[in-house]
Amino acid sequence: MTELWNWRIDQVRPVEVYPALAEAIGRVVMPLAVADPARLPTYAVICDVWQAPGEFATIVDCYGVPDGLPELPSVAALARLLDRNCLLRDDTLDDTRHLLVAPDGSIRPVHFDVRETDDGEVLSERRLCTEADSRCRGWSRCHRSRWTPDSVNPALAAA
Template identity: 40%
Template sequence: MFVMADMDPTGGLWNWAASASLSEERVHAALAGALERTVVPLGPETVAGAVLCDVYHVGGDFPTLIDVYLAPESLAEATAASAVAVRLEVEIILPDDTLDPTRFVLARPDGSLGLVHADEVETDDGPERRRVRPCTGGLTGCERPAA
């Protein structure tokens, strides 16, 4: 049993990354299906009750960044990420609820969830994540080889 980022303490802001380069339209459609809500791009024009979603691309093993605003607080973030991963047939990585900056929740295309560690580098375009590895519950950066 492990703890995940389920009930988002920021009140409806989710930051995910997908393991493939995906179009904004495809991400919006998958998110809308998973949440059963209208999803629109970030911008000056919004739709009442809609979820806002910004999609952009960076380098790394998870090149599509997905920022979801006004996400429903009644739905666990990891559950939503899992449903979107299934629809997109890709892995999605999202922060877990620990203070370990290398630990994430991984939503897989089969709907399963697990804890992983990843190396993260902040770039001008956004965070790039690489070298995902299983979390064994040990020290920070589980299974990190000695330098």
Template identity: 40%
Template sequence: MFGMADMDPTGGLWNWAAASSLDSDRVCGALAGALERNVVLLDSTEIDNAVLCDVYHVNGDFPTLIDVYLAPESLAETTAASAVAVRLEVAILLPDDSLNPTRYVLAEPDGSLRLVHVDEVETDDGPVRRHMRPCTGDDPACAAGPEEEAA
């Protein structure tokens, strides 16, 4: 169900969005705890064997964007996102296994995972995501996936 998020098609790059404005130190701490590895900010000079993290802010319902570089390939992205969501007590969006541009996996603060749809607008600061709703199959964006829209 969450295949793409569990595969590593990008060589250890995860792109998440958190449903709260979070401090970069708090994000790095939650990542370090979940991954049991050293996590440093992207601009750090101490990067030996560390997971790199970039945290920046945009508007919208998921204002903290989290890019994780050199993520461990031995851990499923959904598992990591779920553990980080629990530690931060904040919902986290991550890519799902479809080609549908509005569908994501939501890692809830209680550790659960579910599919949702989110409207996204690209801005100069990064993607702004709003209007989250459950993926029920009834959503027009889900009912007519990209392969059907092109027909």
């Protein structure tokens, strides 16, 4: 069984993502546009990277990620190599809530305003997930997550 990863990166050109991702995960990374399933190297990861509007506009989809390759340390390594913040979905199923992975390896929950467009989801108005925000207190979905409001965790310990 293989996994699918979906991340967003802050202000980076797609062409910079492929070599950094290959280094971060220690695997061959093949762009989706040129990947030939009959000629894929063993343990290759197929990756699609494109630009969208809004914040964190570089979108990365990784297909065929081998089981056992940990996502959080991989995205933390990518953030460090690119020196850019990365985003991934959290575990609440709240489309406004994401995990922000900083180049220093820290992970914290954040929220965005999300708007659907013909070009996909547009994120804007980033804000921390914090008890100071009434939308994150009490019985909110934020407290059902392993990433509680105001938490900051190291990526390697979170895996």
